[in-house]
Amino acid sequence: MSAMPDQLSRMTEAMPEVTQTTRTPKMAARDVHVYYGETHAVKGVNLDLHQDEVTALIGPSGCGKSTFLRCLNRMNDTVATCRVEGSITLDGKDIYDNKIDVVQLRARVGMVFQKPNPFPKSIYENVAYGPRIHGLAETRLDLDEIVATSLEKAGLWNEVKDRLDTPGTALSGGQQQRLCIARAIAVNPEVILMDEPCSALDPIATARVEALIEELKGRYAIAIVTHSMQQAARISQKTAFFHLGNLVEMGETTQIFTTPREERTRDYITGRFG
Numbered sequence: 001m002s003a004m005p006d007q008l009s010r011m012t013e014a015m016p017e018v019t020q021t022t023r024t025p026k027m028a029a030r031d032v033h034v035y036y037g038e039t040h041a042v043k044g045v046n047l048d049l050h051q052d053e054v055t056a057l058i059g060p061s062g063c064g065k066s067t068f069l070r071c072l073n074r075m076n077d078t079v080a081t082c083r084v085e086g087s088i089t090l091d092g093k094d095i096y097d098n099k100i101d102v103v104q105l106r107a108r109v110g111m112v113f114q115k116p117n118p119f120p121k122s123i124y125e126n127v128a129y130g131p132r133i134h135g136l137a138e139t140r141l142d143l144d145e146i147v148a149t150s151l152e153k154a155g156l157w158n159e160v161k162d163r164l165d166t167p168g169t170a171l172s173g174g175q176q177q178r179l180c181i182a183r184a185i186a187v188n189p190e191v192i193l194m195d196e197p198c199s200a201l202d203p204i205a206t207a208r209v210e211a212l213i214e215e216l217k218g219r220y221a222i223a224i225v226t227h228s229m230q231q232a233a234r235i236s237q238k239t240a241f242f243h244l245g246n247l248v249e250m251g252e253t254t255q256i257f258t259t260p261r262e263e264r265t266r267d268y269i270t271g272r273f274g
């Protein structure tokens with residue numbers, strides 16, 4: 001439906017100041033509750049993810065970070081006892097709607113796990129698999145191109161371009177994680193979810209993945225669970241602090257780490273519990 005010019009100008013005039021500074025979120029979670037049978041793992045979480053921004057999810061073990069993250073691309077659908085309530089939207093559309101194609105959703109909202117999990121296939125096939133099942137390449141040349149650019153964006157191309165036919169599992173841990181990131185990127189996601197992507201990596205590999213996240217930030221909305229507050233401070237713009245299934249506080253990362261509003265946040269970031 002297209003508005004006439006005079007209608008448009010009236011609409012613009014009627015727009016309050018605030019709409020010009022408030023960005024539409026890429027994903028929005030509203031009053032999200034998650035249960036595993038009787039266990040109430042996530043309790044009424046409201047959280048927005050924005051384009052071109054890294055949001056860090058922090059908090060002590062068992063507070064529901066992974067559970068919440070997995071709701072954002074319906075990975076929890078695979079857990080029989082898991083029940084999700086509330087609303088989660090992607091570009092304003094409910095991702096739990098019956099009409100949603102979950103395979104398509106998981107291409108738009110990609111995921112990278114704690115332990116690098118390349119398929120037991122070649123480096124090439126690891127990246128080509130998604131584009132192939134989603135029909136993104138018409139010819140082998142197109143597919144070669146997607147594989148190369150995805151590996152380039154993931155900062156891995158120079159290290160693997162001469163051995164694309166060797167197994168992905170033969171790479172180092174840090175390379176495997178970047179391969180998994182390339183695999184996620186290859187299907188043109190809009191959101192990338194990362195669940196402690198560096199916790200199995202050494203400091204050098206961690207630094208490389210962090211630098212990569214910094215580069216990717218300009219193209220995607222990124223949510224990253226991390227147990228490292230230093231990492232959250234280094235790579236994120238927003239930080240959300242979870243405790244016992246509640247989202248206690250969320251804000252600009254600098255604010256959360258310098259002037260948290262809540263005592264529980266202060267206690268956690270100063271290492272009083274963990």
Ligand SMILES: Nc1ncnc2c1ncn2[C@@H]1O[C@H](COP(=O)(O)OP(=O)(O)O)[C@@H](O)[C@H]1O
Pocket residue numbers: 036039041059060061062063064065066067068079081
């Ligand atoms: N698959 C599952 N089945 C049953 N309970 C689970 C499952 N996954 C997580 N939980 C429970 O949900 C709560 C939150 O866990 P989780 O989301 O993994 O926390 P975090 O990632 O913050 O460590 C915990 O009490 C955990 O035991």
Ligand SMILES: [Mg+2]
Pocket residue numbers: 065066067195225
């Ligand atoms: Mg977790």
